[in-house]
Amino acid sequence: MTYSPSIAGLELGGTKCVAILGTGPDDVRARETVPTTDPATTLAALEKILDGWRFDALGIAAFGPLDLDPRSPDYGSVSATPKPGWSGTDLTRRLAARYGKPLAIQTDVVGAALAEQRWGAARGLSSHCYITVGTGVGVGLIAGDRPVQGVAHGEAGHMRVRRAPGDDFAGACPFHGDCVEGLISGPALARRFCRPPRELPDGGDEWDLFVHDLAGLLHNLVVTAAPERIAIGGGVMAPRERLFPKLRAALAASIAAYGSLAPYAEQLDSRLGPPGLGTMAGPLGALAVGLDALDKAGG
Template identity: 40%
Template sequence: MMAYYGAIEAGGTKFCCAIGNEHGDILEEMTIPTEHPEKTIQQLIPFFKQHDIAALGVGSFGPICVQKDDPSYGYIMNTPKVEWKHYPFIPELEKQLGVPVSFTTDVNAAALGELTKGAAKGLGSCLYITVGTGIGAGAVVKNELLHGHSHPEMGHILIRQDESDTFAGVCPAHGNCLEGLAAGPAIEKRWGKPAKELTQEEAVWALEADYLAQALMQYSLILSPERIIMGGGVMKQKQLFPLIREKLAAYVNDYVDLPPLDTYIVSPGLEDKAGMTGALLLAIQAKRNA
């Protein structure tokens, strides 16, 4: 008899839920808006119960607590989504579904999905970065998700602001960190239009590529991933990829040997399903570990 597994990619605006099999294949999907926690949870519980899932994997917006010995394990922490702040997300799912639940960030889940079934398949490490409403990145190192005291928050690193760019940044915590300068809302506020309406504006993408290349240099020097996968709404501007590669090469300046940049910095092989696929793989792991 086939076992079914559940997956949740929990985002700030929507929850994408899926049922899959033991091979990590998505069989059925459902999307609901992100509302008050209790209302959101009650909408998704019947979807998983009707399939009698064996385990659940969750990739979530954050910050989240991933330390299993911490009393707040499985909680959403100091998120800007006020209703979800300090909400016991995973304990509530475990209580209502009665199955093992595995938990990580949405971008860590996407990194796992891409390493296992996407653009980094066959490698031992990769970094997945999303550039959209926010900027976040997750990493898999030696086939293990990167967690430590907490989880990576790579979107909030500090970068050198271009001398011509007087924009203050939009990050409520740090102002002009990477996310504050280069996420979708920063592009729109700086230039007066959303990214999708600025496709032909060369200055927009030269500046964006510069900031993202600075970040990729730091990630490459610190983590040395075998591949970097860049997704999210802003990265649908395909002209960014060659610009980022060119800028990264200039910044690294032959100090270290990177793989060929056209295969090192790539778009997601799973397109918009990377996070959901990774969450499904987490569910399969949770069942094995149980």
């Protein structure tokens, strides 16, 4: 009988956390969700789930910012975050000590990008990215088959973009005001338009501003890295795939047939779209991180 390893994954999001057990999209043996509240309550609930599972490795794909420098004494911890109470929370040492299994951690967006590369719309691609637009805005960028990371992981969701004419919203990011996250995340949209995104009319001008600001982020990503594919998911974007034609048009206009990117702008129907794994990209990202941990451990 061929031995099949079992991977546990934890996807920690701004509003909910998902615990998943399996090896991929065709082998999900269990999946449970808990609300993201304070760290002690949330992690205890996740540990209670993990305690009932048998697994060979654990992958964590978490909202950030995270300390991902292996040389840092705070490796695997949440850095300064607008999520109340989570700054400085350790996500790795307690779980490694509790379960004694190979463990790896990545940002939730890089995890989703790795899942897209293993099983989704980025299979066979060496450069691509996954963008989430939900409680926050994050970008997981893969180049040369590896996550792009310097002394810290990137925070492209906090880049600044040119504002739409007449748009004077100050932004909702507590650190940067009107960065992209401060303009188009779920909480930013709720503050900007005085109601949550799900209550905004489908054809409203609010979404034109959303497209303008997100297209600015896309322009900067394309002129910097020209990823072979860009997937956009998350709680705000997932129900609104109808916005992709407008995003493609805005991005093509912004690229403006420039040089080597002119063919790119003509190929956006295939290059820019939803994740191939749909709303499962995030949870499966935690499994992908766990599989990487097992591979590195020689499992």
